[in-house]
Amino acid sequence: xxxxxxxxxxxxxxxxxxxxxxxxxxxxxxxxxxxxxxxxxxxxxxxxxxxxxxxxxxxxxxxxxxxxxxxxxxxxxxxxxxxxxxxxxxxxxxxxxxxxxxxxxxxxxxxxxxxxxxxxxxxxxxxxxxxxxxxxxxxxxxxxxxxxxxxxxxxxxxxxxxxxxxxxxxxxxxxxxxxxxxxxxxxxxxxxxxxxxxxxxxxxxxxxxxxxxxxxxxxxxxxxxxxxxxxxxxxxxxxxxxxxxxxxxxxxxxxxxxxxxxxxxxxxxxxxxxxxxxxxxxxxxxxxxxxxxxxxxxxxxxxxxxxxxxxxxxxxxxxxxxxxxxxxxxxxxxxxxxxxxxxxxxxxxxxxxxxxxxxxxxxxxxxxxxxxxxxxxxxxxxx
Numbered sequence: 001x002x003x004x005x006x007x008x009x010x011x012x013x014x015x016x017x018x019x020x021x022x023x024x025x026x027x028x029x030x031x032x033x034x035x036x037x038x039x040x041x042x043x044x045x046x047x048x049x050x051x052x053x054x055x056x057x058x059x060x061x062x063x064x065x066x067x068x069x070x071x072x073x074x075x076x077x078x079x080x081x082x083x084x085x086x087x088x089x090x091x092x093x094x095x096x097x098x099x100x101x102x103x104x105x106x107x108x109x110x111x112x113x114x115x116x117x118x119x120x121x122x123x124x125x126x127x128x129x130x131x132x133x134x135x136x137x138x139x140x141x142x143x144x145x146x147x148x149x150x151x152x153x154x155x156x157x158x159x160x161x162x163x164x165x166x167x168x169x170x171x172x173x174x175x176x177x178x179x180x181x182x183x184x185x186x187x188x189x190x191x192x193x194x195x196x197x198x199x200x201x202x203x204x205x206x207x208x209x210x211x212x213x214x215x216x217x218x219x220x221x222x223x224x225x226x227x228x229x230x231x232x233x234x235x236x237x238x239x240x241x242x243x244x245x246x247x248x249x250x251x252x253x254x255x256x257x258x259x260x261x262x263x264x265x266x267x268x269x270x271x272x273x274x275x276x277x278x279x280x281x282x283x284x285x286x287x288x289x290x291x292x293x294x295x296x297x298x299x300x301x302x303x304x305x306x307x308x309x310x311x312x313x314x315x316x317x318x319x320x321x322x323x324x325x326x327x328x329x330x331x332x333x334x335x336x337x338x339x340x341x342x343x344x345x346x347x348x349x350x351x352x353x354x355x356x357x358x359x360x361x362x363x364x365x366x367x368x369x370x371x372x373x374x375x376x377x378x379x380x381x382x383x
């Protein structure tokens with residue numbers, strides 16, 4: 001079905017991004033997978049093209065394009081070319097919006113030009129060893145002492161941690177109460193080189209090998225009070241406000257992965273033979289790929305509808321949960337079916353489908369597990 005969600009400016013942007021990634025990223029990506037992260041210079045090059053600062057106001061050196069659709073194109077294109085850039089998606093789609101929404105004028109002048117120039121790569125530090133989906137369970141503390149806050153605690157599974165220049169950190173500034181566990185949380189922008197902050201080693205993960213992921217440790221980290229983002233005690237509300245875009249971003253990547261898996265598999269089954277016949281001629285092959293293509297078509301319609309709703313400011317947390325649930329589960333199902341059609345070759349890591357299989361597993365976990373998505377949806381149904 002013809003997509004109508006993008007206009008000519010969007011497609012021109014897609015062409016530019018495709019050219020850049022094909023030239024500067026694809027030839028080196030396998031090596032970066034082995035190294036465990038993408039070099040920071042790549043992000044600086046993307047900033048020079050205006051990609052990193054698309055959503056930032058022109059007065060701060062950005063492109064003034066507030067629509068998330070450009071980020072969706074970047075995700076679709078990178079995944080379609082077989083290069084995962086999850087840390088960049090965190091920086092652009094998840095972390096930067098907090099600055100755009102909750103900075104005061106002085107903070108905007110201080111931080112946004114650096115973000116647009118690629119001099120301030122961001123990561124977000126929410127998850128803790130004892131607080132994943134239960135964000136209200138955050139125990140990292142921030143105690144006000146004069147003109148500073150003293151941070152103590154740790155964070156884990158922080159995407160982009162090794163390359164980040166600054167972190168948006170969720171910390172507890174006042175105790176939770178029985179009546180309101182979600183209160184007392186605040187957001188801070190914390191520089192990566194601040195004394196007392198330690199970034200742990202890169203995690204060895206099942207997939208997403210080029211996506212640097214690590215722990216953070218805060219040992220009496222003194223953060224200037226003017227690095228408080230928004231109002232004290234309002235972090236849970238702020239985080240909830242941006243969750244629809246975060247889950248939309250995950251869904252876009254999930255569907256792009258499923259679509260790419262089908263394209264790779266079609267090429268493979270046309271080239272491979274069994275029992276003297278092309279794999280593509282077997283009824284089972286046709287039926288499996290036909291079912292996968294139908295799933296992807298449904299997911300694409302769902303995503304495009306959500307993109308338009310988000311563009312109008314109407315994408316709700318519940319609808320974003322439905323979208324994330326549907327597309328994450330779809331990705332796992334489709335990539336698995338496609339790997340099966342590769343036979344033993346699909347289990348070999350030299351084949352992209354094997355990497356896609358490993359990468360796909362986490363999308364049912366991060367950004368809210370599938371079980372959490374179902375809980376949100378069920379609650380909206382008064383269940």
